[in-house]
Amino acid sequence: MSLESVKNPFHIGKTFKQIDDDIMRPMETFPSKTWWIAFLIAASLLAMFAGILIYSFVKGLGIFGLNNPVGWGLYIVNFVFWVGIGHAGTLISAILFLFRQRWRTSINRAAEAMTIFAVMVAAIFPLIHVGRPWFVFWVFPYPNERGPLWVNWRSPLLWDVFAISTYFIISLQFWYMGLVPDFANMRDRQERFKARSKIGELLLTVKKITLRVISLGWVGSAKTWHHYEKMVLILSALATPLVLSVHTIVSFDFATSIIPGWHATIFPPYFVAGAIYSGFAMVLTLMIIMRRTFKLEDYITMKHLENIGLVILVTGMMVSYAYTVEFVIAAYSANKVEQYVFMNRLAGPYAWAFWTMFACNVVSPHFMWFKKLRNNLTVLFIISIVVNIGMWFERFVIVVTSLHRDYLPSSWDMYVPTIYDWGMMLGSFGVFFTFFLLFVRTLPVIAIAEVKADEANDSLHAAH
């Protein structure tokens, strides 16, 4: 180990060719058996998702466990969960970029892809959970012949529409712009491939043309790079507030309502912290799997994973703090209804969900205090899964336990998810992983150009 690498734990110390070969290997070889199995599972879950969706369109939302006091169930739980997952990517790309956190370089591409797919999955839920999905386009303010009938700007659901669509568009743009130098790289590498048949030749031509188009005529000149760096900086600045705004607005769905357990001013920061918490946990899960299967240990090092572990520790404590504040405020408020809701979380019929959340979200991150555990892949992997389970339950606790017992005890009831509810939840993972698995085989999972730039900088410094 050189002196340099001790000083900079993120220095890879490989030639550019090696880097290209390492990162592009998954795209240039035939998929492994593991990939096929994973893809088949994910695609079948996606098919199930689509099947249940069609069934619910035909029959009605009654196939789910929703009822009168609990009008929102697993759909909204999943929605908030996936939006939360979608936070880490932009945070890593934009905010960590602005803060000059070099370790983001190796993980930002995959994290951004995760963001895109998670936001896509999340955005499906509010659109399909309406009673008449064929009219869901009415939530968009467009000139129409009905008056015109306009949307209701007071509704947080409408704010959601804008918050999420803006976030999605900016994230997609950011991701694509980051990919342009790598597309150019791929375009240039195409020269080495020769087709063995007519069809192969045709496919190769299509691929070449596509890559030419999407690399936007990248030439890699100093001027290009100069413009490119400026653009990344501007996009980062634009995306940064969005990271905070999306989940703030999602939390408004609850915070602006009148339902005890929802109506709380701490919700925006609490939701953002929770989103980062769950997002990083998901990144951790994906990175651990990816570096192992694609042999990217040199690029995504233990140091990366350890840093993610630290983020989880910090955000986990922020989330724990928010939980505590909620209870303290309820106790302090002298509002009996509010107090009942929180007692009901602790000891009511859904207490199991609360305590699952508590164990996963409040207790588990504290293992990250220990360096040894932070450097243990198994521990990290388990913690990442546990945190995601906990964060899913947090949304379940918020949505369901607040609704099922509110003001008038006469309307209290239970929400029991049906097999279709669970099917949609599992199916949403199918949708996500189908996209993600396609991503790892078609696009470079690590931002090659950025890694190379960092490596080049290292060499420059080393030369001095």
Added chain:
Amino acid sequence: MSQAKNAKTKFTQIFRSVEVESETDKRWEEAGEFPASVREIMQRGADAGLTRKNFMALMGASLSMAGLNCFKSPIEKIVPYVNRPVGHVPGIAKYYATVKANAVSVAPVLVKTREGKPLKIEGHDDHPLYRGAITGDTVATIWDLYDPDRVRAPQKKSGTAFAEIKWEEAVKTAVSALEKSTVYIGKTNFSPSENATIDRLVKASANRSRVVYDPTSSIGEALKGEKASYGTNVVPTYRFDTADLILSLEADLLGTWLQPELYTKQFSSKRDPLAGNMNRLIVAEANMSVTGSNADDRYALVSGSHISLALGLANLLLPGSALAGNAQVRKAVENYTASAVSASTGLTEKQIVSLAEELKKYKGRSLVVSGGASAAVDGNGISQVVANLLNTILGNDGKTLSSATPFYSGANITSDTEIKKVISDIAAGKIETVVIDRANPVYELEALGFQEALSKAKNVIFLGTHINDSAALSSLILPVSHYLESWSDAESNGYYYVGQPAIRTLFSTKSSLDILLSLLGDGQSANALVQSTSQRFNKAGWNALLARGFTESSKLNTGAGRTFNAAALSSVAANPPKAGGYKLSLYSSVALGDGSGANISFRQELPDPISKMTWGNYLAVSVADARANGWKMGKNVKITAEGKSIEAPVFVQPGLRKGSVAMAIGYGQKNLGQVGANIGVNAYSLASAKSGNMITAGIPVTVEDASGSSEMATTQKHYELARERGLVRSTTLQEFQKNPRAGHEHEEVPHGGKAKGLYTAHKYTPYQWNMNIDLSKCTGCSACVVSCYSENNIPVVGKDQVLVGREMSWMRIDRYYSYQNEDQAKADPDMVDPGVYFQPVMCQHCENAPCENVCPVGATGHSDDGLNYMSYNRCIGTRYCANDCPFKVRRFNYFEFWEGKLRDPEQFALNPDVTVRSRGVIEKCSFCQQRIAEKRQSAKIAGRQLSDGEIKTACQQACPADAIVFGNIQDKEAKVTKLKEDSRAYQLLAETNVKPAVSYMVKIRNQG
């Protein structure tokens, strides 16, 4: 175009061009069919002598013909009247006065019809007694009319199945069967015309007899007791509006007993705490009934021990009373000492003595009533006898009750001994023909072994509307029309009612009177008979009678007190029976009554006022027994009485004493229709017949655990915290008189002081609709709920959906059990004596409505007359509004409940003024916006303001207690404005600053 003109191709046979059809016109052929240029068109037109006008006409015709299809469209007769009936305007409802009379009650009603179809049953406001009072069951009879499962034509059994036959043949078959020895089995009957006709039919031959029975023991028990006490065959008229103290022994006078709507009207007229006009209601009963839950003091008894209590009270009150010198009476009651009665009833001696002391204070202005299935302990009317005894001792007879203008003076009841003899005669083949008239003895008289006997009868002729358990075993079914299709009459309370048809028979049915007359064969029509009967009562002329629906046959007066026949007490046990073991009482439920209307899903889904249970019955058990046996809600148990056993789920019912169990009749019919068959269990099968009489109260039973449990489709599962959260507020009359603000102890005020809120306040037109509900008057009877369903096209969803919590009721009646304070709650851990509170909750039409803000598409909003409106066709169904409603009154259509689900002719019951909601939209109470719009339009046309009380919502109109007031809060003189400013008024969840438009009045209990 020179094709073969006469070629008969496949197409020319169907479509023939002009030239093929009439081979004379050659002009087109020569010139070619289509003109080549505009010039040629003009030329041809000029040649044909076309003017501009003709050309336009032809052009228009050809354009419109081009739009025609070549197939036959379905025939729809939408032909307008050639001669519109005078006074008939399509779209304007017409009302007809008629009467709904069945075996147990008479109700004057108005039938709302639109375009010739009955739509809704409403109370008759002009009736001096009823003043618009109506029960939910009567409102629900509109669905009886449109029940697709009604028998649609006469049917004759061939083999095991029924085959439709013609009426002539059916009557011929029946008449020949009647020549054999015949028994005519029917229920109590209010109709003078029918009773006379049945008597003529029975007396026409020596080998015919008539049986009249009443399995609900309401009229039956009263008739038997009256006969024993006074030797008369009438049920007296009760005047709850003149009694200052009402003691009910098992009589559910506000729920199911005799005329609950009228009694509620009378009772609530004396529940006005501000004017100090408050009566006192004391109820001693085993099961928790609607009446018991409204009692100022309720005494939970061991099932069937109310006779002991009554005799114990008589024992204490006898000295110094009119009957003090009567040795027979003294002998009957002397062993019923306070301590003996205490051991029998479960009450303390102190309670019994103080009750007697109180009754003493109300001599001559109190009223003791007893009756119903849960009172029938001996089948001889003893409960009515002891009530008569107490009324005589207290000097009430002739003051608060009257036999001069009786409630019932129709067909006399047949004793159980005679019924048993008839049954054995049928079994022995001595009676060959059995006529069952609108009754279900196979189901109701199971305990007396009716079904086994019936199989021996050669001919069974059934008159009725549905193939019920009895009809299924009959050989001939004569379908009876609904009362809205029939001429009928009734006599009750000194009034003569005439029932007129509001629609032609939907099916090939006949009115009961017509069928009876045709069996007599004298060719008279029902109409003619009713007209001639009416002349006995009516002086004002036939048309005036029809317009009003009723006439006063004799002045309502109380008459003189009668002499009590002490011999009626001879059957009383020398000593009160000891309590112990499980004792079962049967009762009529508010929703189903005797079960004859059980095929109506709206009745099945009406939550029981007390248990909030839908779609089935259960065994109500006490909290103490449930705890001792580890029974949870829905646990299946096996109930055994006299060797017969049935299985039913347990319902843990507060208000029951240890050892008392109860079960509703009307359920568990095996045949009835697609909806009503096999729902719940038949409680009649547990009735005791050991004594020879059918006994439905205080039956000793054993209750054992059975396997598994059943799902309980209740609409309300929680009742805690109602007082702590200030939802239902109550106080006693004494407290209220000291402090008019009593009851508001848990009031919270909105936070934020003078904060104005984000949005500008609403501006209102001269109208801002508000509602006020007096919890002192509301009895929980649920007539409003049924009326709301009928008015607003609300769907029923079925048991599986109620179980998930998706009932669609726009207004519900929340029922809470609560104690005045902690000490009371601690003193009664088994909840034998909880306070019961009813609170109707519909959309509160908040001024700061949380639901309005959150809808992304603006489908719900605030109108300028203060309504929180819902625009169904804009709703996309996010359900955000339902979540954000603190009252949880918004309902979501999780499935399609109407389209394709209606069976012909159910669709006719839908109100054309109210949108039928599709799947995926939210719906809720609209304050009957269609009614507001209708009156506003007519006021606008007349160029005036609406007057107070002009608009009545459907719930308000149905409420027999007058608990609901609706009006314009901008009008300072309006009743609703005054009530809102009253010291008793409060709003639900006022602390959330949603500003509801509905206010409630603190419940005042007049406690001792």
